[in-house]
Amino acid sequence: MTNRDSAIGLFDSGIGGLTVLHKMIEMLPSENTVYLGDTARAPYGTKSVETVVRYSFENTEFLIEKGVKLVVVACNTSTALALEAMREKLTIPLIGVIEPGVRRALQVTMNSRVGVIGTEATIQSGAYTRALKAGAPNTEVYSRACPLFVPLVEEGWTDNGVAATTVEAYLGSLKQSGIDTLILGCTHYPLLKKTIRKFMGNAVQLVDSAEEIAKEVGVVLKKGSLTRKGVKGNHSFFVTDAPDRFIKVGRRFLGEKVESAVRIER
Numbered sequence: 001m002t003n004r005d006s007a008i009g010l011f012d013s014g015i016g017g018l019t020v021l022h023k024m025i026e027m028l029p030s031e032n033t034v035y036l037g038d039t040a041r042a043p044y045g046t047k048s049v050e051t052v053v054r055y056s057f058e059n060t061e062f063l064i065e066k067g068v069k070l071v072v073v074a075c076n077t078s079t080a081l082a083l084e085a086m087r088e089k090l091t092i093p094l095i096g097v098i099e100p101g102v103r104r105a106l107q108v109t110m111n112s113r114v115g116v117i118g119t120e121a122t123i124q125s126g127a128y129t130r131a132l133k134a135g136a137p138n139t140e141v142y143s144r145a146c147p148l149f150v151p152l153v154e155e156g157w158t159d160n161g162v163a164a165t166t167v168e169a170y171l172g173s174l175k176q177s178g179i180d181t182l183i184l185g186c187t188h189y190p191l192l193k194k195t196i197r198k199f200m201g202n203a204v205q206l207v208d209s210a211e212e213i214a215k216e217v218g219v220v221l222k223k224g225s226l227t228r229k230g231v232k233g234n235h236s237f238f239v240t241d242a243p244d245r246f247i248k249v250g251r252r253f254l255g256e257k258v259e260s261a262v263r264i265e266r
């Protein structure tokens with residue numbers, strides 16, 4: 001049985017979901033969290049639907065075994081490919097990253113031209129286009145897969161010449177399309193925000209769904225009378241590959257909170 005003190009579970013293929021966790025700790029500081037980075041099997045963005053669905057179920061089951069009260073699918077690829085199937089089979093509240101980002105984009109766009117960037121699997125799934133059109137049928141959606149962004153972020157190359165050239169190569173045509181809003185449809189991409197902003201210019205609003213997700217988590221917890229109050233929460237981390245790199249990169253996002261990460265076998 002879960003209660004207020006039970007943790008919130010989050011998973012991603014690797015470190016990207018830490019951008020979501022970062023925002024959640026800021027907005028819901030009393031909550032305990034358990035984060036799983038499936039680092040041994042990342043990236044998800046180039047894998048088939050069946051594989052991403054299987055991995056997503058396994059990650060969620062791991063978090064459920066840890067006694068979490070809610071699971072945040074902090075990976076756009078998993079959300080795009082597996083969230084529906086998981087919602088059909090599992091009873092635990094599941095929050096994905098696509099709906100909150102789409103909601104925010106539709107609030108901020110003034111000209112109804114919205115760009116979406118993500119992994120190959122996310123863009124190919126058409127999940128963003130469907131969600132944007134469902135929210136506002138007149139939206140013109142311009143999407144682009146940016147497969148090299150994830151390895152750049154994993155390498156920590158977010159603010160150098162290689163990052164700038166890669167951003168320019170992927171986003172050149174989006175810049176010409178007249179979009180006024182760009183959804184960063186991969187939880188790794190907020191780390192490239194500065195470089196993306198520099199290239200796209202200040203007239204294009206960048207939507208990073210982390211804040212919207214944290215808000216939604218807050219609402220779902222409140223509805224279920226599951227909000228934890230008072231003292232600061234504890235944060236634990238699990239990975240499926242050697243933890244050293246995860247800790248190193250994780251510290252860049254979360255500082256000392258990522259003291260250690262436990263390796264689990266898959």
Ligand code: DGL
Nearest residue numbers: 013016044045076077187
């Ligand atoms: N963080 C994942 C996402 O949001 C992408 C990384 C990967 O390809 O595994 O889609």
